[in-house]
Amino acid sequence: xxxxxxxxxxxxxxxxxxxxxxxxxxxxxxxxxxxxxxxxxxxxxxxxxxxxxxxxxxxxxxxxxxxxxxxxxxxxxxxxxxxxxxxxxxxxxxxxxxxxxxxxxxxxxxxxxxxxxxxxxxxxxxxxxxxxxxxxxxxxxxxxxxxxxxxxxxxxxxxxxxxxxxxxxxxxxxxxxxxxxxxxxxxxxxxxxxxxxxxxxxxxxxxxxxxxxxxxxxxxxxxxxxxxxxxxxxxxxxxxxxxxxxxxxxxxxxxxxxxxxxxxxxxxxxxxxx
Amino acid sequence: xxxxxxxxxxxxxxxxxxxxxxxxxxxxxxxxxxxxxxxxxxxxxxxxxxxxxxxxxxxxxxxxxxxxxxxxxxxxxxxxxxxxxxxxxxxxxxxxxxxxxxxxxxxxxxxxxxxxxxxxxxxxxxxxxxxxxxxxxxxxxxxxxxxxxxxxxxxxxxxxxxxxxxxxxxxxxxxxxxxxxxxxxxxxxxxxxxxxxxxxxxxxxxxxxxxxxxxxxxxxxxxxxxxxxxxxxxxxxxxxxxxxxxxxxxxxxxxxxxxxxxxxxxxxxxxxxxxxxxxxxxxxxxxxxxxxxxxxxxxxxxxxxxxxxxxxxxxxxxxxxxxxxxxxxxxxxxxxxxxxxxxxxxxxxxxxxxxxxxxxxxxxxxxxxxxxxxxxxxxxxxxxxxxxxxxxxxxxxxxxxxxxxxxxxxxxxxxxxxxxxxxxxxxxxxxxxxxxxxxxxxxxxxxxxxxxxxxxxxxxxxxxxxxxxxxxxxxxxxxxxxxxxxxxxxxxxxxxxxxxxxxxxxxxxxxxxxxxxxxxxxxxxxxxxxxxxxxxxxxxxxxxxxxxxxxxxxxxxxxxxxxxx
Numbered sequence: 001x002x003x004x005x006x007x008x009x010x011x012x013x014x015x016x017x018x019x020x021x022x023x024x025x026x027x028x029x030x031x032x033x034x035x036x037x038x039x040x041x042x043x044x045x046x047x048x049x050x051x052x053x054x055x056x057x058x059x060x061x062x063x064x065x066x067x068x069x070x071x072x073x074x075x076x077x078x079x080x081x082x083x084x085x086x087x088x089x090x091x092x093x094x095x096x097x098x099x100x101x102x103x104x105x106x107x108x109x110x111x112x113x114x115x116x117x118x119x120x121x122x123x124x125x126x127x128x129x130x131x132x133x134x135x136x137x138x139x140x141x142x143x144x145x146x147x148x149x150x151x152x153x154x155x156x157x158x159x160x161x162x163x164x165x166x167x168x169x170x171x172x173x174x175x176x177x178x179x180x181x182x183x184x185x186x187x188x189x190x191x192x193x194x195x196x197x198x199x200x201x202x203x204x205x206x207x208x209x210x211x212x213x214x215x216x217x218x219x220x221x222x223x224x225x226x227x228x229x230x231x232x233x234x235x236x237x238x239x240x241x242x243x244x245x246x247x248x249x250x251x252x253x254x255x256x257x258x259x260x261x262x263x264x265x266x267x268x269x270x271x272x273x274x
Numbered sequence: 275x276x277x278x279x280x281x282x283x284x285x286x287x288x289x290x291x292x293x294x295x296x297x298x299x300x301x302x303x304x305x306x307x308x309x310x311x312x313x314x315x316x317x318x319x320x321x322x323x324x325x326x327x328x329x330x331x332x333x334x335x336x337x338x339x340x341x342x343x344x345x346x347x348x349x350x351x352x353x354x355x356x357x358x359x360x361x362x363x364x365x366x367x368x369x370x371x372x373x374x375x376x377x378x379x380x381x382x383x384x385x386x387x388x389x390x391x392x393x394x395x396x397x398x399x400x401x402x403x404x405x406x407x408x409x410x411x412x413x414x415x416x417x418x419x420x421x422x423x424x425x426x427x428x429x430x431x432x433x434x435x436x437x438x439x440x441x442x443x444x445x446x447x448x449x450x451x452x453x454x455x456x457x458x459x460x461x462x463x464x465x466x467x468x469x470x471x472x473x474x475x476x477x478x479x480x481x482x483x484x485x486x487x488x489x490x491x492x493x494x495x496x497x498x499x500x501x502x503x504x505x506x507x508x509x510x511x512x513x514x515x516x517x518x519x520x521x522x523x524x525x526x527x528x529x530x531x532x533x534x535x536x537x538x539x540x541x542x543x544x545x546x547x548x549x550x551x552x553x554x555x556x557x558x559x560x561x562x563x564x565x566x567x568x569x570x571x572x573x574x575x576x577x578x579x580x581x582x583x584x585x586x587x588x589x590x591x592x593x594x595x596x597x598x599x600x601x602x603x604x605x606x607x608x609x610x611x612x613x614x615x616x617x618x619x620x621x622x623x624x625x626x627x628x629x630x631x632x633x634x635x636x637x638x639x640x641x642x643x644x645x646x647x648x649x650x651x652x653x654x655x656x657x658x659x660x661x662x663x664x665x666x667x668x669x670x671x672x673x674x675x676x677x678x679x680x681x682x683x684x685x686x687x688x689x690x691x692x693x694x695x696x697x698x699x700x701x702x703x704x705x706x707x708x709x710x711x712x713x714x715x716x717x718x719x720x721x722x723x724x725x726x727x728x729x730x731x732x733x734x735x736x737x738x739x740x741x742x743x744x745x746x747x748x749x750x751x752x753x754x755x756x757x758x759x760x761x762x763x764x765x766x767x768x769x770x771x772x773x774x775x776x777x778x779x780x781x782x783x784x785x786x787x788x789x790x791x792x793x794x795x796x797x798x799x800x801x802x803x804x805x806x807x808x809x810x811x812x813x814x815x816x817x818x819x820x821x822x823x824x825x826x827x828x829x830x831x832x833x834x835x836x837x838x839x
Binding site: 046 | 548549553554600602622630634642643646648651653
């Protein structure tokens with residue numbers, strides 16, 4: 001049983017969550033680089049939700065169901081066709097969505113710096129307590145957005161979150177996956193940014209009832225140029241090409257290793273090569 | 275010799291006060307002795323003797339094969355290497371072949387078959403060994419001709435969509451090739467990772483998209499096959515329309531290797547749709563499935579590319595045994611589930627919208643539903659349907675019945691079998707409800723309990739197939755007859771049909787070297803089955819005391835009939 005004071009405390013402590021959602025090429029499809037143009041042509045390819053963003057959405061929906069979050073909002077920067085991805089996030093259980101419309105290609109023309117500026121604007125304007133992002137976007141592989149946002153705002157962040165727990169005292173403890181093992185971090189203040197790893201949860205399938213409900217949920221559409229931020233990209237990607245095929249491995253006799261090393265300039269691991 | 279004189283366990287059931295009746299226990303003599311070159315015992319066939327008209331493979335045969343098949347690893351005779359080609363999918367009818375040939379072209383196969391025909395060596399053309407009726411492996415020591423080295427895809431015409439490929443191409447490779455060029459291969463099975471086109475053609479495989487693309491009989495434009503005497507029948511460079519004489523390729527499609535070995539095929543592929551939508555539904559009653567089927571066919575027409583159903587037993591086994599596939603409903607359970615896939619030439623959002631509006635219009639029949647939003651989810655939903663067969667096999671010894679029934683009677687047999695089998699086994703039904711083809715799987719827990727398995731087997735066969743024959747269904751809708759269902763062929767085809775089939779077989783393969791023991795029921799088995807069927811009608815009370823120690827049950831029947839009891 002919870003006393004009225006406990007309930008008030010829980011309600012007061014309920015956090016507002018912002019979830020990053022990116023509309024990109026479907027995870028299962030192979031990227032095709034047009035050799036003549038030196039560019040990736042995405043017209044006609046199936047696009048869907050970035051799998052790491054999907055994990056962030058699932059975490060937000062679960063914490064909302066557990067009573068930790070009072071409301072969840074998703075933020076997407078993309079073209080008009082990103083509405084489909086936003087509806088998927090809404091169908092999974094996000095309450096409302098913000099759609100920043102731009103005609104520029106989100107995988108090459110919108111840098112992580114611009115995205116971070118957009119997130120910073122909304123975290124400050126709408127006073128979000130927690131921002132859940134995917135750790136990496138599978139199209140541009142930048143893996144910088146959450147780090148840049150925290151640097152701009154001066155707030156704590158944790159990447160590669162394996163497990164997130166919201167304590168009663170108001171702190172957030174995050175388990176991070178590193179090469180040396182699992183690192184546990186405790187955030188003592190909000191707002192905070194957490195970026196999600198693949199082992200955090202398994203995202204749910206989109207229920208048909210959820211899709212029906214998603215039609216009535218609000219999507220706020222704002223043009224990127226209308227935001228009071230600097231939206232110019234400070235670099236330009238000149239060309240994209242597929243990386244060369246790896247040389248197939250071959251079996252060698254021990255006596256011929258010396259020659260191979262000289263031929264391919266591989267640093268020997270062992271001191272003597274005889 | 276086959277019966278023990280003293281058993282002494284009183285059989286009160288058969289007694290009826292006519293005298294002492296004791297149970298006779300048949301010694302499993304032949305199981306104890308090593309396989310005497312000529313005899314094998316199968317649970318569904320009883321004893322089967324090796325046909326003596328076939329010669330045995332000698333060393334000079336192997337040397338000749340090594341001469342006509344140049345290259346390494348083309349003629350395999352060591353047990354370690356040959357064992358892989360003798361493994362049958364259900365492990366009940368493993369082969370005993372001692373020689374495996376791996377040719378690379380139709381001319382090599384032609385040379386092999388000409389030699390085998392002259393030497394009267396039995397031969398089994400083989401593909402991916404995914405046959406569920408033991409049609410791919412040898413029964414005795416037939417020579418296995420495996421097509422796996424013939425895996426070239428020649429070309430795919432962008433105008434007609436006809437793809438020309440060799441019989442050893444794995445189905446998944448052919449699908450990938452077509453998808454890359456904007457086409458869709460008209461066949462899609464759960465076993466696509468290992469099954470080969472030649473085998474699919476031999477069995478006239480149906481697949482998951484049968485409701486949209488139809489059978490391989492309609493989609494095969496050309497074929498190159500080698501007859502038993504080595505002659506090559508080449509109709510590979512054919513056109514969509516070619517009404518010159520008899521359509522010989524239709525003989526080989528569905529013949530399961532008994533008329534000739536298929537070496538190349540030209541198959542019609544269809545343009546790839548711009549968007550595909552997939553949904554997984556939970557349904558309460560089979561009548562709802564029927565209404566959804568009618569509604570889907572009316573609304574989508576030819577855009578309906580797949581409509582499948584499965585029951586709760588199959589779903590539960592997939593969840594339990596296939597951890598790599600994530601089932602759509604983790605906690606909710608419904609009596610039936612459906613998978614519906616639609617194609618659309620337009621943006622993905624429109625396609626999803628159409629499927630969603632259909633599901634909403636059927637909302638009084640549907641309890642819950644899931645729409646797949648990306649490729650990974652689509653793979654998981656299809657995995658749930660495709661891996662049911664594997665899940666049953668993992669649970670234990672499985673008896674599979676792939677039958678065609680009218681949609682009204684589609685699911686009727688499953689509850690009947692559940693009451694018949696009781697606690698001994700689990701019965702699940704799943705299948706292509708759009709084609710009227712249900713797969714009934716009955717599985718006993720584990721592979722160790724032989725007595726339970728044979729008990730369940732006796733309860734099922736021939737009961738299931740006779741029930742299907744009563745309802746004028748097909749005893750084998752898409753798996754084919756092969757070896758496992760050969761003796762039940764007359765339950766689906768009249769004697770005249772079987773006689774005509776035998777006439778064609780004798781015309782094309784007079785020595786009978788292609789896939790012997792398969793498709794056609796064995797002579798003695800037909801007579802014994804007829805006696806068994808008539809006996810069940812007569813219900814003669816039998817006392818075993820008539821039998822001498824060396825006599826089998828057959829002596830009993832013949833003597834009684836002779837004495838007119």
